[in-house]
Amino acid sequence: xxxxxxxxxxxxxxxxxxxxxxxDHGLGALTVRRVAEAxxxxxxxxxxxxxxxxxxxxxxxxxxxxxxxxxxxAALVDADDPLQACLEALLPLDLExxxxxxxxxxxxxxxxxxxxxxxxxxxxxxxxRRRITDVLAGEQERGRVRSGTDLADVAYRLLVLVHGxxxxxxxxxxxWTPGRQRQAVADELAGLLVVRRATG
Amino acid sequence: xxxxxxxxxxxxxxxxxxxxxxxDHGLGALTVRRVAEAxxxxxxxxxxxxxxxxxxxxxxxxxxxxxxxxxxxAALVDADDPLQACLEALLPLDLExxxxxxxxxxxxxxxxxxxxxxxxxxxxxxxxRRRITDVLAGEQERGRVRSGTDLADVAYRLLVLVHGxxxxxxxxxxxWTPGRQRQAVADELAGLLVVRRATG
Numbered sequence: 001x002x003x004x005x006x007x008x009x010x011x012x013x014x015x016x017x018x019x020x021x022x023x024d025h026g027l028g029a030l031t032v033r034r035v036a037e038a039x040x041x042x043x044x045x046x047x048x049x050x051x052x053x054x055x056x057x058x059x060x061x062x063x064x065x066x067x068x069x070x071x072x073x074a075a076l077v078d079a080d081d082p083l084q085a086c087l088e089a090l091l092p093l094d095l096e097x098x099x100x101x102x103x104x105x106x107x108x109x110x111x112x113x114x115x116x117x118x119x120x121x122x123x124x125x126x127x128x129r130r131r132i133t134d135v136l137a138g139e140q141e142r143g144r145v146r147s148g149t150d151l152a153d154v155a156y157r158l159l160v161l162v163h164g165x166x167x168x169x170x171x172x173x174x175x176w177t178p179g180r181q182r183q184a185v186a187d188e189l190a191g192l193l194v195v196r197r198a199t200g
Numbered sequence: 201x202x203x204x205x206x207x208x209x210x211x212x213x214x215x216x217x218x219x220x221x222x223x224d225h226g227l228g229a230l231t232v233r234r235v236a237e238a239x240x241x242x243x244x245x246x247x248x249x250x251x252x253x254x255x256x257x258x259x260x261x262x263x264x265x266x267x268x269x270x271x272x273x274a275a276l277v278d279a280d281d282p283l284q285a286c287l288e289a290l291l292p293l294d295l296e297x298x299x300x301x302x303x304x305x306x307x308x309x310x311x312x313x314x315x316x317x318x319x320x321x322x323x324x325x326x327x328x329r330r331r332i333t334d335v336l337a338g339e340q341e342r343g344r345v346r347s348g349t350d351l352a353d354v355a356y357r358l359l360v361l362v363h364g365x366x367x368x369x370x371x372x373x374x375x376w377t378p379g380r381q382r383q384a385v386a387d388e389l390a391g392l393l394v395v396r397r398a399t400g
Contacts, residue, residue, distance in 0.1 A: 026313025102312050109309030112302050112370060113226025122371045156368070156375065157384060164364025168356070170312060171322045175356065184357060191391020 011049045014039045015059040018050075022060050023099035027106040030056055057110050058117060064103040065124050071097075072131060082135050083144075087185045090128070090162040092169050093178045101166045129155045154192055161188050211249045214239050215259035218250075222260050223299035227306040230256055257310050258317060264303040265324050271297075272331060282335050283344075287385045290328070290362040292369050293378045301366045329355045354392055361388050 017039040021029045030053060036043040050056045071089040079085035092098035111117035132155035139145045165184055169176035217239040221229045230253060236243040250256045271289040279285035292298035311317035332355035339345045365384055369376035 027309055028313065105305075105309045105312050108367065108370075109227055109305045112305050113228065118371055125368065125371065157387070160364035160368055160384070161360065163367060164360035167308065167363060167367070168325065168360055170308075171318055171325065184360070187357070187392065192387065 010041075010045075011059075014041065014046055014049055015056075015063050018056050019060040019063040019103055020099075022057075022106050023102045026102070027057070027109070030060070030106075032056070054110065054114070054117070057107060058120065060103050061107040061120075064100040067100060068097075069128075072128075076135070083139050083189060084182075084185060086132065086135050087158055087162055087189075088182055090159075090166075091178075091181045091185070092166050092176075093181060098170065098173070101170050104163075105167065105170065125159065129159055132158055157192060158185075158188065161185065210241075210245075211259075214241065214246055214249055215256075215263050218256050219260040219263040219303055220299075222257075222306050223302045226302070227257070227309070230260070230306075232256070254310065254314070254317070257307060258320065260303050261307040261320075264300040267300060268297075269328075272328075276335070283339050283389060284382075284385060286332065286335050287358055287362055287389075288382060290359075290366075291378075291381045291385070292366050293381060298370065298373070301370050304363075305367065305370065325359065329359055332358055357392060358385075358388065361385065 014035060018030060018035045021034060021038055032043050032046050032050070032053070035050075035056060036046040039046065050059060068090060072086050075085040075089035076082050092101045107117065107121065111121045129152065133151045136145055136149075136151040136155060140147065140149070140151065145151070161184065165176060165181055169181065214235060218230060218235045221234060221238055232243050232246050232250070232253065235250075235256060236246040239246065250259060268290060272286050275285040275289035276282050292301045307317065307321065311321045329352065333351045336345055336349075336351040336355060340347065340349070340351065345351070361384065365376060365381050369381065
């Protein structure tokens with residue numbers, strides 16, 4: 001049994017390898033054997049960290065969710081337009097982020113019939129919704145969001161938008177250029193709630 | 201070999217049984233053996249119509265897409281507000297339609313790594329987009345949609361909305377009541393493009 005720090009690091013490494021496998025080759029590629037090969041471990045090592053395929057799918061989802069969450073936080077640093085910036089952080093604007101969309105799609109398909117995974121999906125969504133609500137509240141204080149707006153409702157609509165765009169962009173990247181993705185967010189903000197937007 | 205008419209009818213029956221299996225028990229339940237049991241046929245009969253599991257997944261998607269398409273057309277008959285009506289037809293407002301969402305999610309997860317299925321997914325999306333564009337054009341003629349609006353772009357945004365709501369409603373039906381789903385469509389139409397809405 002390795003030390004705790006090695007244990008965590010190795011588990012993380014295997015999870016990232018598994019996430020790459022799903023992004024590159026789809027959910028069908030996610031087997032203990034292929035993960036072990038790609039990670040350079042024996043299947044025994046992989047099985048030590050992940051009980052089964054379902055556990056691996058959950059781990060890949062957590063890797064993608066953590067990346068998404070980190071991008072969200074980074075986007076808020078020094079942003080002239082924090083609302084646009086944090087929502088763009090959730091869009092598949094580049095290929096790296098598009099890979100994460102494939103992980104969501106794989107997870108959703110499994111979670112739909114698995115109450116525990118569905119609960120995890122819902123918890124992540126509600127967490128993202130709260131974080132967007134906080135940004136909306138900050139913008140409301142700055143006079144950029146109409147008062148009287150239910151911010152938690154608006155936050156959910158914005159998540160619907162970025163997840164809807166993410167899904168469609170996966171199948172039609174020719175149409176869903178980064179510019180069109182950003183414009184969709186800007187239009188939604190303008191339509192739903194915003195008094196005036198920063199120009200920065 | 202049965203007559204053509206029986207052949208088609210039996211294939212359709214097996215596809216519907218497969219779609220029900222996915223809706224009730226998830227993609228994991230979709231095996232030739234379980235479909236055969238549920239359809240009351242031998243696995244040989246099922247294998248005669250569907251080459252493999254991928255072929256079955258595609259068939260379930262087509263069943264759901266055909267149902268969705270029929271609802272879209274039916275919604276337009278005598279509608280006071282055809283735009284709202286046809287978009288509502290694509291939302292999981294009741295449990296029957298919510299079952300179809302599970303089929304989409306299963307199909308998307310497979311299509312993401314399968315160019316032929318991805319092409320079919322894209323073709324369905326573009327077809328739905330054209331049909332929404334046609335409804336938008338009719339509403340523009342009636343003076344209900346701003347002129348100068350790129351209707352095909354707006355149609356894509358509306359599809360993003362209904363698919364985004366459909367996905368989220370799957371995991372949080374408590375929030376996404378039929379009323380909230382309808383309101384999301386109404387707000388999106390008001391925000392994106394509409395001069396005035398019918399009150400009917």
